[in-house]
Amino acid sequence: MTAIEPWQTAEIAGPKRASVIIKPEVADAMIQRAKHPVLIIGHLAAAIDLDDHKMIDYLLLLAQKGHIPIIGTGNTNRELQKRGYREGGIMPAVDIGQRLCDPTWKGLDGKEPYDLAIFAGLPYYMEWTILSGLKHFAPHIKTMTLDNTYQPHAHWSFANISVKDWLENLKAIIENLEG
Amino acid sequence: MLSIYTTLNPGVERLTGKGINIRFKELQSDIGFIKDLELSIGKLSEERWSEPQGPTPFPSIIALRNWDRQLLKRYPPFYLPFCDLCCLCTYGKCDLTGTKRGACGITIGAQQSRMVLLATCIGAATHVSHAHELVECAIRKYGAGFPLDPGGLAVEVEAPVIRLVCGIKPEKLGDLEGVLEYLESQVTCLLSSVHTGQEGDNLDLESKVLHAGMIDQVGMEVADIAQISAFGYPKADPDAPLVDLGMATVDTTKPVILIIGHNVPPAISIVDYLAAHRLTDEVTVTGICCTAIDVTRYTANAKIIGPISWQLRYIRSGIPDVIVVDEQCIRTDALYEAEKIHAPFIATSEKNCMGLPNRTQDPADAIVRDLVSGKMPGVLILDPAKVGEVTVRVAREVAPERRKVGSLLSTKEIIELARNCTQCKQCRRACPNDLHIPESMKAATKGNTTMASDMYEVCVGCGRCEQACPQNIPIHTIIISAASRTMGEEKFRCRTGRGAIQDVEIRKVGGPLVLGEIPGVVAFVGCANYPKGGKEVAEMCVEFAKRRYIVCTSGCSAISIGMYRDEEGKTPYEQYPGSFDAGGIVNVGSCVANAHIAGAAIKIASIFARRNLRGNYEEIADYVYNRVGAVGVAWGAMSQKAAAIASGFWRLGIPVVVGPHGTKYRRMLLGRADRDEDWYVHDRRTGNEVYVGPVPEHLFFSAETKEEAMVMIAKLCMRPNDTGKGRAIKLTHYIDLHKRLLGTIPDDIYRYVRTMTDVPITEKEEITRQLHAHDWVENTIPDPTLLLWQIKKQEQ
Numbered sequence: 001m002t003a004i005e006p007w008q009t010a011e012i013a014g015p016k017r018a019s020v021i022i023k024p025e026v027a028d029a030m031i032q033r034a035k036h037p038v039l040i041i042g043h044l045a046a047a048i049d050l051d052d053h054k055m056i057d058y059l060l061l062l063a064q065k066g067h068i069p070i071i072g073t074g075n076t077n078r079e080l081q082k083r084g085y086r087e088g089g090i091m092p093a094v095d096i097g098q099r100l101c102d103p104t105w106k107g108l109d110g111k112e113p114y115d116l117a118i119f120a121g122l123p124y125y126m127e128w129t130i131l132s133g134l135k136h137f138a139p140h141i142k143t144m145t146l147d148n149t150y151q152p153h154a155h156w157s158f159a160n161i162s163v164k165d166w167l168e169n170l171k172a173i174i175e176n177l178e179g
Numbered sequence: 180m181l182s183i184y185t186t187l188n189p190g191v192e193r194l195t196g197k198g199i200n201i202r203f204k205e206l207q208s209d210i211g212f213i214k215d216l217e218l219s220i221g222k223l224s225e226e227r228w229s230e231p232q233g234p235t236p237f238p239s240i241i242a243l244r245n246w247d248r249q250l251l252k253r254y255p256p257f258y259l260p261f262c263d264l265c266c267l268c269t270y271g272k273c274d275l276t277g278t279k280r281g282a283c284g285i286t287i288g289a290q291q292s293r294m295v296l297l298a299t300c301i302g303a304a305t306h307v308s309h310a311h312e313l314v315e316c317a318i319r320k321y322g323a324g325f326p327l328d329p330g331g332l333a334v335e336v337e338a339p340v341i342r343l344v345c346g347i348k349p350e351k352l353g354d355l356e357g358v359l360e361y362l363e364s365q366v367t368c369l370l371s372s373v374h375t376g377q378e379g380d381n382l383d384l385e386s387k388v389l390h391a392g393m394i395d396q397v398g399m400e401v402a403d404i405a406q407i408s409a410f411g412y413p414k415a416d417p418d419a420p421l422v423d424l425g426m427a428t429v430d431t432t433k434p435v436i437l438i439i440g441h442n443v444p445p446a447i448s449i450v451d452y453l454a455a456h457r458l459t460d461e462v463t464v465t466g467i468c469c470t471a472i473d474v475t476r477y478t479a480n481a482k483i484i485g486p487i488s489w490q491l492r493y494i495r496s497g498i499p500d501v502i503v504v505d506e507q508c509i510r511t512d513a514l515y516e517a518e519k520i521h522a523p524f525i526a527t528s529e530k531n532c533m534g535l536p537n538r539t540q541d542p543a544d545a546i547v548r549d550l551v552s553g554k555m556p557g558v559l560i561l562d563p564a565k566v567g568e569v570t571v572r573v574a575r576e577v578a579p580e581r582r583k584v585g586s587l588l589s590t591k592e593i594i595e596l597a598r599n600c601t602q603c604k605q606c607r608r609a610c611p612n613d614l615h616i617p618e619s620m621k622a623a624t625k626g627n628t629t630m631a632s633d634m635y636e637v638c639v640g641c642g643r644c645e646q647a648c649p650q651n652i653p654i655h656t657i658i659i660s661a662a663s664r665t666m667g668e669e670k671f672r673c674r675t676g677r678g679a680i681q682d683v684e685i686r687k688v689g690g691p692l693v694l695g696e697i698p699g700v701v702a703f704v705g706c707a708n709y710p711k712g713g714k715e716v717a718e719m720c721v722e723f724a725k726r727r728y729i730v731c732t733s734g735c736s737a738i739s740i741g742m743y744r745d746e747e748g749k750t751p752y753e754q755y756p757g758s759f760d761a762g763g764i765v766n767v768g769s770c771v772a773n774a775h776i777a778g779a780a781i782k783i784a785s786i787f788a789r790r791n792l793r794g795n796y797e798e799i800a801d802y803v804y805n806r807v808g809a810v811g812v813a814w815g816a817m818s819q820k821a822a823a824i825a826s827g828f829w830r831l832g833i834p835v836v837v838g839p840h841g842t843k844y845r846r847m848l849l850g851r852a853d854r855d856e857d858w859y860v861h862d863r864r865t866g867n868e869v870y871v872g873p874v875p876e877h878l879f880f881s882a883e884t885k886e887e888a889m890v891m892i893a894k895l896c897m898r899p900n901d902t903g904k905g906r907a908i909k910l911t912h913y914i915d916l917h918k919r920l921l922g923t924i925p926d927d928i929y930r931y932v933r934t935m936t937d938v939p940i941t942e943k944e945e946i947t948r949q950l951h952a953h954d955w956v957e958n959t960i961p962d963p964t965l966l967l968w969q970i971k972k973q974e975q
Contacts, residue, residue: 009608009647014263016276043884074883078922090921092891093883094842098257098849105853123710124613126883129259129842136260136277136287 004159007124007149016135018150018157024172030144030156031066031177034116036107039063040096043074045121050167058170059120059146060085065177069109071096073122093122097130101137113140119154120146127151146170228348233795236346237361240368240390243830246797247386249965250804250829253857254848254878256385258291261845265290268375283375291845292384293373295822298844299388300370302823303395305507306771307362308530309442310402314355316444316563317409323353329404330415333681336785339778339792340400344393346794352408355401362401365394392826393796399824400774407678410447412476412768417684417758419677419766420479424741424750425669426489428482429463429498434578436570437499437522438466439490441507441770443473445527448567449503450478462574467493468508469734469769475675476768483673485742486707486735487817488640492659494520496666497585501574503566506530508706508818512642514557520585523550523573524557527566535559543568551576586653588660590628596657597623599650606654609647611840612637612710616644616654628661635662637712639815673741674752676733676768680779682786684759688729689787693806695905697761698912699723699896702731702776703740705813705821710839713739715885716814720764721751722889726912727761728896731779734770736814773824777831780807797966804832805860805963808896808909810875811835812888816844825879834875834895836888841881848878852930860899862961866970869961871899872930886920899963903936911939929953933960 004020006012021027031037045056056079063070072080073093080088089108091099099105100117107114117134119127127145131153134143144156148166151157158166235242264272265281273281275290285293317325327349329337336342338349345358369391372378378387406412413419429435438446446466453459464481466474467490471483484493487508493499494516502517506528510516514533517524526533538546538558543565549555550573560566588596600620607616614637619630635658644654659666691697701723703716717740724730732740741750755764759779767775784790784802792799803809811828813821816837822844825835829848837844851857852873859868874897882888893913901909910931917925924942929950932938934957938946964970 007608008613009605014276015274016263073887075886075920078920081922090923090926092880092887094257094847094849094881097259098847098851101257122883123839125611126839126842126881129261132261132263133257133259136263137258139277
């Protein structure tokens, strides 16, 4: 398997494709540079096993360490609530995509426009199409995905990496944010 | 001028069904000298309908552009480019990334709309062409004067969509020919707009998408009222028969015929041949997809096997002895699959010849001989009557020899094949739903086929996994073989298509629906490209029926809904009545029967509100948009036809929710709830502009999960016209679903409360707190319209 190609084989994107997050420091730098990042978590995050936890548990930790607001799409909010996280915004994925295309939108918290949108846990093809919309129509915002599959329409994405490598990377990103 | 009409009048009747164009370079008449006079009359007919003609009979592709712009202003496209390139002409490929324009000057946004228009034109053309064949077939059999009768005494407004769009009242089969002529001209004109160097404005392209959808809706109505009338289907019957559904309903000791597709005449000929030769009890007729529904509307003896995604699994089961295909949604490798199980194959449509020799003119004996002997694996026969004879005779002759041998595998064979898996993951990467196929293969090598079996329910049956496998492992066959017990238990009951909604039903529910006391009409329609199997559609359907919404369904969704049982072993069709009323589950029929769902909304305006339908599209769409809380749900929408069907609902002001795969339709039509300025309507009584909140919030929305969809469906049923009581009922459902499925009370309730009577009693305290937090002020409930001329009409 070649790593730097779309996870779904036929989803061939255009000439502009995501840079690969080759080490966790890349993701950390993006997060730390952002003035107003947002973490958009899809419903699959609560279904994917990572070690003894679910992916959503690591994402929650990342959000807390990085002081990143969360927006839950699909029915993710229920899983966030179960874990005691009550500050999450709720918005369907296509709605958040549409809003992010508006450079004047001040986010769910009404503070200022988001400048970094981090996606994780959406169905691959849905994340693919929404990131495509943002690539073309939201030049004012950077996008990053923390799934372990390559998303060519993001600015930054992991390659197609194993669960083991993925977990190591996520842990390192969280650890670096703590530092 | 008068003398011109007088002179022409004797010719009017002969011109029925044709357009007329008169042009005078110079004309000297009693009233003066007239230069360059041109008269275009799109339609002339023998007139017996007293309703005054509205402003847009037989509308051109721009006649409703202003209405479209109103909708598109509220719901601008949010583009989700499926491809950054355009490859439609030899300038290309052109890179349209970001703000780049192609060689023809097109932008990425316009290109997406252009592709949507192309898709909807394909969909509309398919339905119109289907309708054309049905009308021709019916006229050949019964004559052009055969009366249209889709509902007997229960239906007076026999063709609400045709009346609305075309401004005519069709009474006999021949009247539909003129309608078809109009539809075909529109599809051609729309398709030409897609050409390089034609329409380049994204919103004009979107307006044309809406026109294509409306044309599609008319085409569907033509098709269904023609076949109901000609073939004697149930006529608006809430108690349409319950029929067998599922593979386990088939008696495999008998010869079995499988029919796949949408265009029913060949299937009907098979049924007729069996009846004429007293063979009905000796041969089983089974179907997949819409032909299956339509043949059961003709005879309750036929059996529905499953939705479109059941093709590969049923063929590979080896049960069918002969496979007949007509048109639409048929796997293009169906012949190849049929050959693998040695089932003779018969194609029956000019649109789907499958490379087979045309044997239409040959004697039946010769065709039967060649198919039975295996000299030919398949044939093309374009005469439905001959299809009937050949199919039955071949089925009876090959069945004893075939002995239902398919390609299902034993557990031992599964284990052997799975051992060839190298865990390369190409199968998973090809799977639309990212199913964990490699893991299931690994488990199978150890004798555990449960993982493979579990995938049966959620597999969409595309077979891409097998195409991707470098080891040529028959993955789909492994999945279905592992699930052979499940297949053997597929025994359900499905209510067959009832067709139109009765006028009396509309009278009964019109008031409660428009006032909001019946919380809405939810229509589950479309294909079977589900993200997590058909069970989700059934669950959503039952949830809304329990909540006393009116639930409609059609096509593959109607089939999927029938494939699940409650604790008592009953399918939703056995639990809920088939009446168009609160708590009913109304299967209208096949894809083309979707027109009856739109027709019901239109009839509410006509029968309940007494608005004129005739050629009066804009006013009626405005009425439906502002008053009728209807939502379409195409959870597994896959095809171009589904795109066209959705577009028809949008133009009528009815929102559509699709599943997550629906984002591949390249754009959504989303409102901005946070922009108050977008949500004003005119009050017809006063002319004042009134804020009504984001109702309905979206026109085309893709939900990520079933839970998100259900919350959104409840929300999208709200309309500006809801009474306080009605809005409170709708809000109760929205809040309850939100709390149960998303874990919290919604934070946007304040946008939907206009007066305190809107507030559900059960949540009053919490909602009041929310209203205070947002500086909410009480508002009026208007008589809503988006159309300025509706106010003028009142003043006059």
